[in-house]
Each structure stands twice: as structure tokens, then as C-alpha cells.
Amino acid sequence: MKRLVINKIVLALSTLSAVLGLAFLAWILITLFVKGLSSFHLSLFVNDLINNGLRNLIIGQFILAGMASIIGIPLGMVAGIYIREYGRGRYANIIRNLSDIMMSAPSIVIGAFVYALVVVPTGHTSGFAGSIALAIMMIPIVISTTDSMLSLVPQELREAGIALGASKYKVIFDIVIKSAKVGIMTGILLAFARIVGETAPLLFTSQTSNYFTLDLTQAFPSLSVSIYDLASDVQTSSRDLAWAASFILTVMVLVINLTGKFITRNKK
């Protein structure tokens, strides 16, 4: 009898918190869509921020995330392959733990770290500094995806390669990685989605810019940092632009995430 009552209370409480959580999420998304869409206009994709558009910010955001991927994906994959396929015992575990700690490091701390490491010595903010900060966020995610996807490859597949006279590295690169390819690619896509909307690591590394630029040695335009600036602006027009920018950024992240989920589902 008592168990039944407790059961019901727990059920009611967990339902309530689930509903509460979903309600807040819906509230945020609805507000974002309503306010974002009302300030949305196709000319936003044509003009740069200096002319009240978002073109340079969208392109800049992708370039920063793209540069971060160029740095972060190979490093993360190599480390992931090392700890799963080569590392035995101590070293592998040290890297795995370090990577887990890095994954839970607050992004603002990573921003501060890169500020001290790159921005201070070079004397100014730059696209490179921003990319490095994003790459540092990305690496542990790529490591852990690579590690766990490789762990799903059956051991017999490796043994079958070895039994044909292949060397270990041939087996890893011809067979094991190929088997885990879809999983690893999905993980990388989700890691990209994770960093493409980040603000804190860019705030004092690449900052943002009102102009279109491809020069990564200077302050670099990004949607997320500009949203932060525009939203705290006194002018209403700026705040409307911030809503439109937030809307676009959210849709971008959603689309990338859903693509990742879609690929995973199709695989199964």
C-alpha cells in the first residue's frame, strides 16, 4: 500500500518536471520563432552588419567553425584511434580522462585560456584565436566519439584482417575505420553542431566585426558574439536584428543536429 502511494507521488513528480522542462523549451522556441520571424527578411542574407544585415556574420561563423574542424577533427580522431587501437593501460587512460575533463570544462574558461595563450602574445584578437578556442572544445568530443565508435567494431574483424597477413595499421585504416565510418562522421557532425553556435569561447578571442572579412589574423565576424552585442544595445532596431540572428543560428544548429540524427537512424 505504502509502496503504491510512493510510486504515484514519484510518477506525478517526474511527469510534472518533464512537462515543466518541455514547457520552458517550447516557450523559448516559440518566442524565438515569433520575434525572429517578425524581424526576418531575405535582405539579411545580402547585407553585412554595417548595413543592418547578417551576411558577414553567418559566413564568419561558418569559417570559424570550419577552421576549428580542420584543426580539431584530425587531432581528435588520431587521439581517439590511439587510445582505442594502440594505447594499452596507463597512457590511454590518462588521455581518456583528460579528454573527459576537457569536455566538461566551461567554455568561457577555454576562451580565457586561448586569450592568455594567443591573444595576449599577439596583442590583438583574431579569427585564428577564435578557431583555436572552438577546436579545443571540439577535440574531446571527437576523441570520445571516435573511441566509442571504434569500440563497437567486433574484435573478430580485426583478427580476420591480421589472419590474412595484414599489419595492424593496415587493418585499422582499411577495415576498422571503414566499419565505424558512419558513426564517426555522425559524431563529428554533432560536434560541429555543438561548436557552431558557441559564444563564450569567441567573446574575447575573435570578438566580432561589422564588416565582411576573410582575414583570420584580425577580429572576425560571428553571429553568436554579435547577438550578444546587439541584444545589449539600446536601439530597438539592433535588438530586432539580434532576434533575427538568434533565429537563424538556432535553425542552423537544429538542421545540423537533425541531419546527424537522421543519418544515425538510417544506419540502424
Add this chain to the structure above:
Amino acid sequence: MTLMSIKKFSFTYPGADEPSLKNITLPIEKNKITALIGPSGCGKSTLLRSMNRIHDLYPGNKYDGKIELFNETSKKYENILDIKKENEFIELRQKVGMIFQKPTPFPMSIFDNVAYGLKIAGIKNKSELQDRVENALKGSALWKEVHDRLGKSAMGLSGGQQQRLCIARAVAVKPELLLFDEPTSALDPISTGAIEELLVELKKDITIAIVTHNMQQASRISDYTAFMYLGDLVEYDKTENIFLNPKEKQTEDYITGRFG
């Protein structure tokens, strides 16, 4: 003629107190099928996996005794337990291939699967590759089913076809000895029958050692049978003697189904 001669062989896994194989002496006769039978955990796989030293993928194993493989060029027996260098291991595994319980197709086309070992062995000539892939597939009774889709992924084949593909892949490199670890236990009876037929066909060119749980299978296809129990080799003889006229009580109990 004896192709491989296992002499006073013991094997201990890393961290284990007791050896998993104790003082095994067993010949593997050329162009014959030798079956390893015995209850689960008696060391059949461990013995089979010593014959191409696939154990060495994992560090810390302890080998004692000898496993001698006849070298066709020098006409001498060479102890494979002496092997230490990477290129010698590769050479050993090209001579002694292995088929696993679950089919292990590689995530590539049917053609590339069969060509994989050949490419590793250094064969680059396209027409030679094509000939040898075709011959291997014909030799594994798979050619008719796949000749019009060699470029398609091997993952689309049925379980039985995948297993025959793995056999074709192993046969393509022309090994002297092929090791099979319960190759049909994951397959339906029809696929199992096809593979048993194939093994009997293959022994004209290749020596075979097979681990099997299936008593009927051992008696149907093998020429020699070794019965193992708790890491010991209890009895080794011609298959008909083991099944009709075993010398040891333990062997008799096992094949009549009184335990295991």
C-alpha cells in the same frame, strides 16, 4: 605426410594461474581434415589460435613446447613459436589462414574482400588479381551467386554467403593450412551443408583444422579427430576409430552424449 607437428605444447593466457593447454602433442596431416572436439572451454579455440599465433594480437601470452610447420622450400620443419619479427608473422599468416565463427566480411565490395589478402601479398597486376579472385570464388562455390555483382558491398550477402566469401578470401592467398573455428555454428542447415561440402572439396589443395561443437559434422567431414578435455588432449585417432571404437572412457562418454 605431417604438415604441422605440435609437440609438448602448453599455453597460458596473460594473468592466468593455470595453463589453458597442457602438454599437447598432435600432428596435422597434409590434405586431410582434422577435427578438434570437446566440451566448451576445453581449449579448442586456444589451440587453433596458436597455430597461426593470432593470440599475439594481445600481449603477455606464454607458449611452451613446439609447433613445427613444414617449410616447402627448405623441406624442413620450422618452429613457429620462434617467430618474433613482423614480416615473419605476416608470412606465417599467409601460410596459415583462419575462418571465424561469425562471418567477418570487410566493409568493401565483394571483389575487394577477396582481393584484400592478394593485394597485401603484393599482387598488383589487374588481370592476375581478377583471375585469382574469380578462381577463389569458384573454388568456394560462390561464383555463380555473385559474379554479376562483384562491385556491390559484401555486407548485402546472406550469412552463409558471407561465410563462403570469407573462405574465398582466405583461399585466394593459397594458404597451406586453413583453421576453422566453429564456422557453421551461426548458420542455417542448408548453408552448413554447403560449407561442409566445400571443406571436403578444398582439402585436395589445402590442409584443414576445424573446431566443431557438432559431433555429426566431425564424423561426416573429418579424417582425423582430436578429443580434448580441460586443456588436455585425451585422444587422437582416425575419425572412424574415435567414433566407433574410442580407446578412452572419457572420449566414449563424450561422443555418446553422456556429458558436455
